[in-house]
Amino acid sequence: MEILALDVRLDGYADPVGVLVRDNKGAVAFAYKAEYLSDPDSTPLSLSLPLTTDPYEDVVTRPFFDNLLQERDGALADIMARESLARDDIAGLLFHIGKDCAGALSVLPAGAPPTKVPGVYDQDYVPIPPDRLKAIVESLHKRRRLPEGTEDPSPLAGVQSKIALTLLPDGTLAEPNPGSGAPTTHILKVPDQDHLQDALLEAEAMHVSQALGFETAEAVVTPIADINALLVTRFDRGLDKQNRIVRIHQEDFAQALGLPASFKYERRGVEGRRFDVSGIRRILEATGDPAGEKDTFIRATLFDLLIGNADGHAKNFALLFEQGGRIRMAPRYDILPTRLDDRLTDELAYKIGSARTLNEVTIANFEGFLQAMGIDSAAARRRIRLRHTNEIASRLATHLAELNKGGMKRFADLIASNTRILLGALAVDVPDAA
Structure with missing residues (x-):
């Protein structure tokens, strides 16, 4: 296998920010450019790839860049067949399709001009x-x-x-x-x-x-x-001062944890290398508002449990990297009541304590979830359990009649059923509407 070097570009920067290299054995490595590291506005490509002069070896580099490829292997079949490439040849695949990576990043042959630029509505x-x-x-x-x-x-x-x-x-x-x-x-x-x-x-x-x-x-x-x-x-788009459409750098939680897309569910990972609550906590503590983001995530977890969304996996949560180096959670997206589809599993994307499904959640499991999120005080955990659960369930209950009238009775019934199950398990009063 030939050695291959590719430029890694980030939209908004005139020059490449780093280089991706494949050696003659197929291993990949990544290093930031010295010029980029010296730029006061530089931002890491990922929490898993902090700014440093040291190169990153295959075990760290591969998951991040693999996540830039389409998740469905079928979508890569044509390029793999045409160029005789294996699915694990990340650099080889990106040589041919890296200009079209999702997000603000592109991976291009060395020396190639940028392929991602701002867009003008009436021209582009x-x-x-x-x-x-x-x-x-x-x-x-x-x-x-x-x-x-x-x-x-x-x-x-x-x-x-x-x-x-x-x-x-x-x-x-x-x-x-x-x-x-x-x-x-x-x-x-x-x-x-x-x-x-x-x-x-x-x-x-x-x-x-x-x-x-x-x-x-x-x-x-x-x-x-x-x-x-x-x-x-799209939450990763904005307008600049010239009213041009620009990309905002973002990464999903799989990339932030250095996990391949195949590990986006906790059940598919292994100890120390999986999408679990301790990993989620590490991500949120790297944001500009750790306490606020953790509180939001706890509330989002309760919301998903109540509406029947069991698919909150690592690629359905993301971070936004804003100018000045501030990192924050992206808006929520891909929220679907998956429990309305009997063909889909009821197993949660990440465990709540030791609970793998809604029906297994107990006060002890929810306490374990909060402890893993860094809520050390027993009084604070009790307060969160009672206050957040009651608030979200009560506000959801006010939407049940509207869902019924809008032809969404199955969805309303699912929320009501989940509310009775979860609030009963957590010793919280169930709203009358549920």
Whole structure:
């Protein structure tokens, strides 16, 4: 195998921020550029890759850069077959498709010019004609190849059918001009034929999350070709002073913990190398507001338990790296009442104490969860258990009638049932509406 060196670029910086190298045995390593380290505005690419002059070896480098690739191996099949590449040849794959990594990062052949630049609404985007948009949605709905000439400019992780697009100021959906490097602003998620209600359910879950005070990505149901799709505003985008669309650097919790995407559930990891509450605590303590972020995460955990979202895995939580080096939790996204689908497991993405499912949660398990989050005082743990659980359950209960009237009776019934189970287990009074 030949030695390969690639430039790692971060949108917003004129020069490469680091170099990714594959040796003749296939191992990869990463090092920051000295010029980048000397820049007062430099930010780490990941909590797992702090700024340092020392290079990172394969065991640390590989998980982070593997997470830049599409999560579904099928999405990589063409490039692997065409170039005779193995799935574990991270650098080889990024040589060919690294210009289209999700987020603000790109990985390019050494010396190549930047491929990601700010976008100008009236210059860098092509409105999608209605017939073409319909064909795109139908292809995603049936899990077929996208129409000829359509390339998702920002390959997205996850198993749902989705494409990254841009919403123009006049409300028209558009694609970036080929080769422009302009960012997308929205994600269009299209349910497949076995999950026709997913867009409606996710929209409701996201709206309720917002109503309860969680910072949550904007989501709106968009009917296209008689299919209810979900249009989600990207939280990793912003506007600069010239009103250009710019990318904001972010990473998911798998990257922050140095875990491959395959370890995004606690049950798939091993001791010391898994997505668990102690790892989550380490991430949150690296943010600009550790106490506030931990409190938010505890409340989010209760919210997910009550609405039946058992899929809060490591790639469904993210960090935003803001100018000046401040790190904070990203808005919530990908919130879905997965327990309404009998084909999906009820096992939680991370354990609550030793509890693997909602039905196993006890006061002792919840206390263990809070202790793992760093809540050392028994009085504080009791206060959180009673106050947060009562507050979130009571506020959710006020939405039950609205969900019933909106054709979401199954969702309302799930919330009511989960409320009775969890609050009963935690010795908290159940709201009358539940």
